[in-house]
Amino acid sequence: xxxxxxxxxxxxxxxxANRTGAWRTERPEYVHRLPxxxxxxxxxxxxxxxxxxAESGDYESAWRxxxxxxxxxxxxxxxxxxxxxxxxNRVQVDDAVGINAVECFLGDExxxxxxxxxxxxxxxxxxxxxxxxxxxxxxxxxxxxxxxxEVTIREAQDRPGGMMRYGIPRYRLPREVLEAEIDRxxxxxxxxELGARVDDVLAAQRDGGFDAVFLAVGAGxxxxxxxxxxxxxxxxxxxxxxxxxxxxxxxxxxxKVAVYGGGNTAMDAxxxxxxxxxxxxxxxxxxxxxxxxAHDEEVTEALExxxxxxxxxxxxxxxxxxxTIERMELDETGFPQPTGEFEELDxxxxxxxxxxxxxxxxxxxxxxxxxxxxxxxxxxxxxxxxPGVFAGGDMVPAExxxxxxxxxxxxxxxxxxxxxxxxSYRPGPKHxxxxxxxxNTWYYAxxxxxxxxxxxxxxxxxxxxxxxxxxxxSTALFEARRCMSCGNCFECDNCYGVCPDNAIxxxxxxxxxxxxxxxxxxxxxxxxxxxxxxxDMIPEE
Amino acid sequence: xxxxxxxxxxxxxxLAAGNRLLAPELRSDQSDPDRSNxxxxxxxxxxxxxxxxxxxxxxxxxxxASGGNVIxxxxxxxxxxxxxxxxxxxxxxxxxxxxxxxxxxxxxxVAAALRAKGRTDVxxxxxxxxxxxxxxxxxxxxxxxxxxxxxxxxxxxxxxxxNTGVQRSGATPPTARTATTQAVGDAPGAPFGQGKSLPLIAxxxxxxxxxxxxxxxxxxxxxxxxRAMGMRGAxxxxxxxxxxxxxxxxxxxTVRIARLAEQSGLFPVFEALDGEVxxxxxxxxxxxxxxxxxxxxxxxxxxxPEVRTDVIARLQxxxxxNIARFELAEEVLP
Numbered sequence: 001x002x003x004x005x006x007x008x009x010x011x012x013x014x015x016x017a018n019r020t021g022a023w024r025t026e027r028p029e030y031v032h033r034l035p036x037x038x039x040x041x042x043x044x045x046x047x048x049x050x051x052x053x054a055e056s057g058d059y060e061s062a063w064r065x066x067x068x069x070x071x072x073x074x075x076x077x078x079x080x081x082x083x084x085x086x087x088x089n090r091v092q093v094d095d096a097v098g099i100n101a102v103e104c105f106l107g108d109e110x111x112x113x114x115x116x117x118x119x120x121x122x123x124x125x126x127x128x129x130x131x132x133x134x135x136x137x138x139x140x141x142x143x144x145x146x147x148x149x150e151v152t153i154r155e156a157q158d159r160p161g162g163m164m165r166y167g168i169p170r171y172r173l174p175r176e177v178l179e180a181e182i183d184r185x186x187x188x189x190x191x192x193e194l195g196a197r198v199d200d201v202l203a204a205q206r207d208g209g210f211d212a213v214f215l216a217v218g219a220g221x222x223x224x225x226x227x228x229x230x231x232x233x234x235x236x237x238x239x240x241x242x243x244x245x246x247x248x249x250x251x252x253x254x255x256k257v258a259v260y261g262g263g264n265t266a267m268d269a270x271x272x273x274x275x276x277x278x279x280x281x282x283x284x285x286x287x288x289x290x291x292x293x294a295h296d297e298e299v300t301e302a303l304e305x306x307x308x309x310x311x312x313x314x315x316x317x318x319x320x321x322x323x324t325i326e327r328m329e330l331d332e333t334g335f336p337q338p339t340g341e342f343e344e345l346d347x348x349x350x351x352x353x354x355x356x357x358x359x360x361x362x363x364x365x366x367x368x369x370x371x372x373x374x375x376x377x378x379x380x381x382x383x384x385x386x387p388g389v390f391a392g393g394d395m396v397p398a399e400x401x402x403x404x405x406x407x408x409x410x411x412x413x414x415x416x417x418x419x420x421x422x423x424s425y426r427p428g429p430k431h432x433x434x435x436x437x438x439x440n441t442w443y444y445a446x447x448x449x450x451x452x453x454x455x456x457x458x459x460x461x462x463x464x465x466x467x468x469x470x471x472x473x474s475t476a477l478f479e480a481r482r483c484m485s486c487g488n489c490f491e492c493d494n495c496y497g498v499c500p501d502n503a504i505x506x507x508x509x510x511x512x513x514x515x516x517x518x519x520x521x522x523x524x525x526x527x528x529x530x531x532x533x534x535x536d537m538i539p540e541e
Numbered sequence: 542x543x544x545x546x547x548x549x550x551x552x553x554x555x556l557a558a559g560n561r562l563l564a565p566e567l568r569s570d571q572s573d574p575d576r577s578n579x580x581x582x583x584x585x586x587x588x589x590x591x592x593x594x595x596x597x598x599x600x601x602x603x604x605x606a607s608g609g610n611v612i613x614x615x616x617x618x619x620x621x622x623x624x625x626x627x628x629x630x631x632x633x634x635x636x637x638x639x640x641x642x643x644x645x646x647x648x649x650x651v652a653a654a655l656r657a658k659g660r661t662d663v664x665x666x667x668x669x670x671x672x673x674x675x676x677x678x679x680x681x682x683x684x685x686x687x688x689x690x691x692x693x694x695x696x697x698x699x700x701x702x703x704n705t706g707v708q709r710s711g712a713t714p715p716t717a718r719t720a721t722t723q724a725v726g727d728a729p730g731a732p733f734g735q736g737k738s739l740p741l742i743a744x745x746x747x748x749x750x751x752x753x754x755x756x757x758x759x760x761x762x763x764x765x766x767x768r769a770m771g772m773r774g775a776x777x778x779x780x781x782x783x784x785x786x787x788x789x790x791x792x793x794x795t796v797r798i799a800r801l802a803e804q805s806g807l808f809p810v811f812e813a814l815d816g817e818v819x820x821x822x823x824x825x826x827x828x829x830x831x832x833x834x835x836x837x838x839x840x841x842x843x844x845x846p847e848v849r850t851d852v853i854a855r856l857q858x859x860x861x862x863n864i865a866r867f868e869l870a871e872e873v874l875p
Contacts, residue, residue, distance in 0.1 A: 008628075010627065010628035011628060012628055012630065013628050013629045013630075014581065014583070014629060014630065014631070015581060015582065015583030015584050015585075015624070015629045015630060015631035016581060016582055016583045017583065017629060018583035018584075018585065018629060019583070020582070020583055020584075020585070023588065055562060056561070056562060442556065442800065442826070443556045443557040444556075445556060446825075481562075490561070491559065491561045492557035492558065492559055492560060492561075493557065493558040493559025493560075493568070493569070493571070493572035494557045494558045494559070496558060496559070496571070496572065497557075497558025497559070497569065497571040497572060497759055498558070498594065498759075498796055499594075500586060500589065500590050500591075500593040500594040500597070500795075501582055501584070501586075501593070502578050502580075502581060502582045502597070503582060505574075506572075506574040508574070509561060516582070518582075519582035519583060521588040521589075521792075522588060523588035523589035523590075523785075523792035523793060523795075524589070524791070524792060524793030525589055525594075525792070525793050525795055525796060527793060528793040528794065528796065528797060529796050529797075531557060537793075
């Protein structure tokens with residue numbers, strides 16, 4: 001034994017011999033929660049993950065992550081109504097993260113740099129027919145092609161894009177952006193047949209030797225309402241007006257245009273009328289603004305552009321440059337009731353924007369395929385009652401937006417893939433939601449949202465130039481960095497920092513952390529100080 | 542605005558320990574996977590101990606700032622007891638303990654010895670709790686200050702003698718319940734009008750550097766340690782370290798409570814050079830004192846059986862006075 005100083009009998013030892021983990025009654029654990037943005041995205045994008053890449057300035061990785069779910073980011077970055085932002089937890093701190101703006105930025109970067117995807121060989125030996133080249137059809141074709149199937153799209157019109165081209169005005173979606181993204185999808189080796197209307201889906205499937213069909217014909221027929229009208233009344237529907245904008249010459253409207261309806265299409269029609277030279281564009285809607293199906297942003301932009309609104313009004317008669325409207329009032333159930341009070345309004349043209357129906361003549365003879373209220377009925381996997389025939393987008397019962405359609409395309413592709421392989425597709429279990437009250441928002445620096453610049457008003461009412469403009473690189477980066485990474489670790493090192501017992505080990509970039517249960521006393525500081533709520537305390541057995 | 546706050550990375554700002562987007566040299570010392578862990582695992586501090594956390598924050602930063610050449614001198618108290626039960630030690634740096642009241646004098650002696658040996662590269666940190674610093678060691682500390690000895694002295698203030706069973710110290714705030722200021726009678730808890738502010742006493746010595754900090758402001762605390770270690774002479778750092786045992790708070794709330802002390806204005810965070818306040822940490826999310834008091838059992842008598850609005854208002858006035866005196870309110874831009 002070594003000689004020791006006076007009164008010393010034991011060797012010096014480290015406190016590491018004292019395993020304080022034995023004190024613990026609860027242990028911390030790293031968890032993953034579903035961020036509200038991801039949960040709300042109709043296309044099922046992993047928004048948080050692509051923002052994570054964008055935050056470090058790695059826009060290409062961000063774009064590739066985005067493209068796993070959505071083949072049209074530059075389009076969606078413009079026309080999506082971004083339910084992700086409505087769900088964003090940051091709303092409760094200052095403003096939602098500008099997810100849509102960052103998506104637009106990434107989409108534009110991809111176009112600018114010419115980023116593309118490699119398509120795998122079509123090795124499955126299976127062939128799929130996609131009918132319709134709108135967002136649902138393109139998305140399904142894209143995902144099916146990436147899953148190794150041979151895909152043909154048949155489009156009745158002479159240009160691809162569906163409602164993105166024939167329904168959404170250029171000032172919301174410049175056509176060169178649309179073309180670029182469609183071309184990139186087709187470049188994966190997808191055959192596109194234009195002007196190829198399908199009248200009988202089963203015949204087309206049989207004749208073409210297709211193993212499965214995805215129907216995505218959209219809802220392209222403007223709904224008409226009976227309005228008593230004189231001989232000189234000019235009445236057309238919004239779908240015809242907006243679709244006509246893609247033809248040779250713009251449709252002829254008068255100086256005074258009344259648009260009948262309260263949805264997004266009504267706003268698009270009224271704003272288009274303004275741009276075509278209407279001095280007066282009036283939206284006539286039977287309920288109030290807060291009950292309007294149109295998105296608030298669109299209504300605001302329409303009002304900014306001088307579109308007038310006649311709330312609580314229905315059109316009773318139209319003739320000779322004048323319309324008669326009846327004032328309505330809402331009953332207790334919120335349903336509009338006529339009041340018998342009338343007024344007259346100047347209007348050369350009445351544009352009907354009262355909803356749209358699908359042309360379902362192609363499925364009339366399909367056995368076991370059910371149609372109800374003008375929509376094709378589908379099971380959870382988007383398959384119709386007829387095996388091998390799937391449907392999605394505006395023609396099935398769902399919210400009718402381009403993003404929902406993109407989501408249908410992806411979902412249908414997965415189920416079609418499983419169908420073709422003789423299996424069934426089971427989506428993985430979802431994490432529990434990353435609720436706001438799990439966050440420790442103290443750690444997020446104050447950072448107000450960036451605002452996307454808008455075209456000046458004078459040019460908005462006279463041209464079809466894009467209204468909502470993109471963010472520049474530094475602003476997009478700023479915006480991406482406002483993400484709070486709800487429910488998922490972003491390696492801020494707080495857990496590692498605040499542990500009074502040094503019981504957390506840093507494993508290196510991308511690898512996260514490990515908890516040393518030999519020393520963790522279970523105080524819970526790491527969990528309490530985790531900004532993003534990516535940790536839980538769980539009781540020891 | 543101090544250096545730590547100038548970094549603007551919005552996902553985490555400069556407020557979290559680390560940030561994958563920052564260059565490693567700009568991250569906190571605590572986020573370094575190879576930090577020195579001056580106080581290592583296996584120490585016997587209670588769950589969620591603020592003092593253990595504060596001591597590691599301070600000494601790791603001091604070691605970083607001086608290339609690892611730090612000798613620590615420790616007063617008697619929790620920090621000494623929980624870290625060195627014979628024959629174990631949790632310290633991973635040269636560490637001395639003598640008596641309860643003489644740590645500043647021993648630290649002065651170590652500094653003198655180093656000077657005699659010409660070892661200007663080795664730096665001395667003295668440390669203790671509020672009992673050892675504010676009460677028992679004050680004479681030695683004042684001497685260390687007035688001689689301007691080359692020591693950084695750090696007080697980990699948990700506002701009472703926690704090691705011996707939560708007795709009142711000169712740093713115990715008014716109305717707080719301790720073993721010697723029971724929550725009984727008309728004016729329960731520690732009396733108003735007693736106690737002292739050691740940071741202000743230190744400033745009165747006109748020593749080169751005095752600062753306050755809390756365990757809720759890691760980046761701020763580290764910046765202050767680095768600043769202090771970049772200077773010579775007597776320096777004093779006063780760190781608020783909540784004590785779950787003595788304050789009656791859940792162990793996971795240690796950092797939150799320190800943050801509320803700061804955000805309520807009850808604990809002003811500032812920096813003073815040569816006796817003048819030169820910088821303050823502005824309150825970012827101001828809260829009424831009630832929000833700080835209510836979670837702590839040592840203030841439970843202010844809320845049960847009835848809410849003592851008169852007493853809470855008096856404490857609020859103390860917070861408001863700090864906010865006015867140290868100009869803690871965030872400037873409102875015109």
